[in-house]
Amino acid sequence: MVQASSQVWSQQIIDDIHAKADLGRYRIRGFSTFQKVTHFDDLTFLSTGLTRFPLEGYKEKCSTQVTLGARYASEPLVLETPVYITGMSYGALSVSAKTALGKAASMVGSASCTGDGGMLPAEREASDKLIYQVLPSRYGFNPHHLLEAQAAEIVVGQGAKPGTGGMLMGVKVLDHIAESRDLPSGIDQRSPARHPDWLGPDDLAVKIEQIREATDGRIPVSVKLGACRVTDDVKLAAKAGADIVVVDSMLAGTGASGEALLDHSGIPTVPSIVMAREALRDMGLYGTVSLVASGGIRSGADMAKALALGADACAIGIGALVALNCNRDIPEADFESEVGVSAGQCHHCQTGKCPVGIATQDPELEKRLDSSEGADRVANFLNSMTMEAALLTRSLGKGDVRSLEPEDMVALTIEASAMARIPLVGTNKVFGWD
Amino acid sequence: MVSLDAHSLSARELNQAIKKAALTGSQITILNPQARHNIAVGILDSCKIDIDGSVGYYAASLMDGPEVNIDGNAGWALGENLMSGKIVLTKDAGASVAASMRGGDIVVGGNAGARAGISMKGGTLLIGGNAGFLTGFMMQKGRIVVCGDVGDAVGDSMYEGVIYVGGDIGSLGADAKIIEPSETDLIELWGLLEQSGINDRPRFRKIVSQKKLYHFDNLERLEMSAV
Ligand SMILES: Cc1cc2nc3c(=O)[nH]c(=O)nc-3n(C[C@H](O)[C@H](O)[C@H](O)COP(=O)(O)O)c2cc1C
Ligand code: SF4
Secondary structure, three states: OOOOOOOOOHHHHHHHHHHOOOOOOOEEEEEEOOOOOOOHHHHHOOOOOOOOOOOOOOOOOOEEEEEEEEEEEEOEHHHHHOOEEEEEOOOOEEEHHHHHHHHHHOOOOOOEEEEEEEOOHHHHHHOOOEEEEEEOOOOOOOOHHHHHHOOEEEOOOOOOOOOOOOEOOHHHOHHHHHHHHOOOOOOOOEEOOOOOOOOOOOHHHHHHHHHHHHOOOOOEEEEEEEOOOHHHHHHHHOOOOEEEEEEEOOOEEEEEEHHHHHHHHHHHHHHHHHHHHHHHHHOOOOEEEEEEEOOOOHHHHHHHHHHHHHHOEEEOOOHHHHHHHOOOOOOOOHHHHHHHHOOOOOOOOOHHOOOOOOOOOHHHHHOOHHHHHHHHHHHHHHHHHHHHHHHHHHHHOOOEEHEEEEEEEEOOOOHHHHHHOOEEEOOOOOOOOO | EEEHHHOOOOHHHHHHHHHHHOOOOOOOEEOOOOOOOOOOOOHHHHHHHHEEEEEEEOOOOOOOOOEEEEOOOOOOOOEEEEOOOEEEEOOOEEOOOOOOOOEEEEEEEEEEOOOOOOOEEEEEEOOOEEEEOOOOOOOOOEEEEEEEEEOOOOOOOOOEEEEOOOOEEEOOOOOOOOOOHHHHHHHHHHHHHHHHOOOOOOEEEEEEOOOOOOOOOOOOOOOOOOO
């Protein structure tokens, strides 16, 4: 049927070209991709019936504890729930937000992670288990902080901007942020994409050994990958000696990324997990190298599905920010006048004008976030995720989230069947693999 | 005085023995390093370490405080992320010497490979000989002094640091420019050379950022500062 207006040149495309014609460069956005791709909603669990019996859904014991990084570390990371707060930089986020996230993670026995701006003392204090990122930029990197960390995460890439480094617009590079990163104030910071001291996977092996030497082999060393060529990248990271591999998909959140990368590079979360699992299995390392999935995980159901596909745990960014009040129409905020869109539509983290005080360095805006109340909300959300995952696990007749497996699910679409390598509902067919 | 024979120790045993000895501020000698990787990593106490021979990647890296003398060559990333202290290498350094260094001094007696002083955030890197491609890449702060020649793309995308080159410059990197050093700069430089036992006084040129890549040329309305 012929449509009422052009399907190729939509209003949105036209506006975008106008904006670029004025600007003369790529556009930058926060939040996450606007692409619609196969995701966890395209999978469903097959809870028990007569062929097997359930556990009491609301009460019976269901273990949610997971251990990450036991491959070589003498002190692996033990999480009471298979979800932790991902690395989001101090700079992209306010002190109040970073502190709230660290505190929330501690409240539920999980971990939080630093980000591209070094270790914030307030976050170190708030977070019982803090993962210290080793990024290409090395902003504020300090071997004393490494010794205080419960894990180290070498960032090779991020799902929201694979193949590039961090980005922080000048509006957020105020004096205190510039100082902590050793940069001139107010610059539009575009961080390096390559690490300064290693380039390829063989060098990475020596880098991983270096981190282990500095920490006496105590803490796990994780490698975070932007999910693109997942099979090869995961194999190379595992061969280089990673204790944990994080695959961060094209659905992953960001504080600022070039839109072209955000929307047009990387692969979705579902196939990322499956490809990583199979890569580890090929090497005989599945179950030895821990696998963490991130990118668009929004609920305990998403988390349970990620675990069933083969992840040992998940990391969340945007979900935690939303629990903190991101995109919420709080009385102090006026989204329309402050960021030009209504609450629920905001993706303006890069502007530093966050109406709810999360993604900002403006002290006045930051006052809109009560760190301690925020921590309670994030902890509540994390608890709800844990309970949802446990509810589904029990409904499958299992008493441990680690027992979730691909056989617990079917796919609702042909694409999801092919990507998740599980049968399409109502058929016995795994599309693309039979 | 503690003497450690690297030949009979794993990297872990060696580093743990160095850390233990460093706690008491001892003078530590490492024999037979055999160009192995990750020697003297993560030493955070002041002490004196003499390494008798060549070292591999990441020698004397992630350190804060020690004074390290290495009699030989070094592989990649010598002195990576040094916080404070001093490293003196008698011969050549591989790529990425002083990568992301934040303070202290690193002296390379011979030549350095590519990416010398990459992402440097403070301190001084002095190279007696030549330095390779991308010297001072994305350097943020601090000072690099190359007495000999530098390769292509020197100072590419650098921020606030300075690079002095005594010999020929292969080419300038993006956003870098050459300026004449001031008299104060030269007096400071000569002092540094004298301290390091370098007798030549080459005619140094100074490389700094043009600062044209600090900002995007245009911003969208909301990307602009409110003030
Ligand atoms: C505000 C913000 C800042 C971020 N900063 C970093 C960072 O500094 N380092 C990093 O590796 N990833 C960073 N990320 C990406 C996250 O670590 C993670 O990959 C992503 O948020 C996961 O996807 P999700 O947000 O859909 O859960 C950031 C994400 C957000 C939303
Ligand atoms: S409300 Fe704040 S954190 Fe949420 S998308 Fe907008 S700017 Fe980012």
